[in-house]
Amino acid sequence: MNRTASIKDVANHASVAVGTVSNVLNYPDRVSQRTKERVLKAIDELGFVRNDAARQLRAGHSRTVGLIVLDVGNPFFTSVVRAAEDAASVHGSAVLLGDSGHDAGREANYIDLFQEQRVQGLLISPVGDVTERLDLLRERGVPTVLVDRLADESRFSSVSVDDDAGGYLAARHLLETGRRRLAFVGGPTSIRQVSDRLQGAQRAVGEKPDATLEVLASEGMTVLAGRSVGNMLVERGRADLPDGIFCANDLLALGVMQSLTMTHTFRIPEDVALIGYDDIDFAVSAVVPLSSIQQPTEALGRTAIELLTEEVESQNPTHRAVVFTPELVVRQSTGKA
CATH class of the missing domain: 1.10.260.40 (lambda repressor-like DNA-binding domains)
Structure with missing residues (x-):
């Protein structure tokens, strides 16, 4: 050899x-x-x-950036990752991807791995509160930027979307189409994005005295989790069906749509209006094109790299919290009642 x-x-x-x-x-x-x-x-x-590994040992860091997302199977995060990779390549860096799967233990393992790889910095959409762990990383020379999560500017930079405003937009849109018996589908609420979207929806419903909002917890944020909730609604029957449903992401909404329409018992939007969140590519190509709250995925990924670059290159970086405003995209799934 x-x-x-x-x-x-x-x-x-x-x-x-x-x-x-x-x-x-x-x-x-x-x-x-x-x-x-x-x-x-x-x-x-x-x-x-x-031997780049040897060069990294001498320099103390590599040309790579660690990125941990909640669910790489969700097209929303896939789009954010792609934008981050494109932005990182401009700066001569590469992105190492980790999928926590909403699992705090798995997330911790990726943090350890990326630290061992001497990454330039870490981008993370955290499962829960990882403040202490990220503080320790920073002390060891690994700057961190939170992605899709608002951070305290005194401690970290972050790039996020105003999910409270997005939840408000979604519920208000359903109310404006004449719906009054609304349901929110999402879970667990320990995920900050889910709780913020619910909070915004509750705020919109609170402005209408004759409106109600039922919270239907889902076992995750996947199509299958949405189908499970949809099956439960089908079993409840027409008399107990909400007339407007807001799902915490598009995958859930597509699952709910499948359950409601497969039996040919319920019609969307005639019997129930349905709106999702993220505006993934599948939303527009659904059996009934899905209304959704659009997030600027390209801007999220690009800005995350820009913020991290500032942290890496500055001796005394000023942390920044960049918050984008979501937009309502109306399609056939939320037609007039």
Whole structure:
């Protein structure tokens, strides 16, 4: 088996010092064009690949950024990750992705792993309160930016969407179509985004004395969890069916829609209006195109990288909390009652 060429092999092949090869790799401006070409030719002929792990150990950090999301299966987070990767590449960095799956233990393992990998910094959409853990990371030289979660500016930078305002928009839209018996589907409420969206919906319903809001807890935020809630509503029957449903994300809404329409017993929006949250690509292509609250996923991912870059490059960074405003997207699922 042929061994991998070392930097010393390249130096011998090019008849230069090891330090010269190092300069070509790291500080090419310090080397004459003629010498640089000779070293690059030797690298090509020997098939030399630089040991980036060793370089990271010397530098104390890598060119990678850790990103932990709640559910990579949710197209919302997929879009945020893609935007972050595009932005990171502009800065010469790469993104290492971790999916916590809403599991605090799994999230902690990823934090440990990324610290061991000496990432430049960490982007995280946290499961719960990880303030103490992130404080420790910062003390060890790993700056952190919270994604899709508002943070205390005195401690961290963050990029998020005003989910309270989004929940208000969704419920108010249902009320404006004439619906009065509303239901909120989402869970667990320990997820900050879920509780904020519920809070906004409750605020909108509170403005209408004749309106009510029932909270239907879901076992997660997936299509299957939505179908489970939808099946329960089908079993309750027409007399006990809400006339407007706000789901905490589009996956839940699509699951509810499947359950209500598969039996051909209930019609959307004639019998029940349905609105989701995130405005993923599947929303517009659903059997009944889904109204939703749109989040600027591209701006979230790009801004997260920009905030982290500021933290990495500044000796005394000023933390910033960037909050985007969600928008209502109306489609057929919330037609007039």
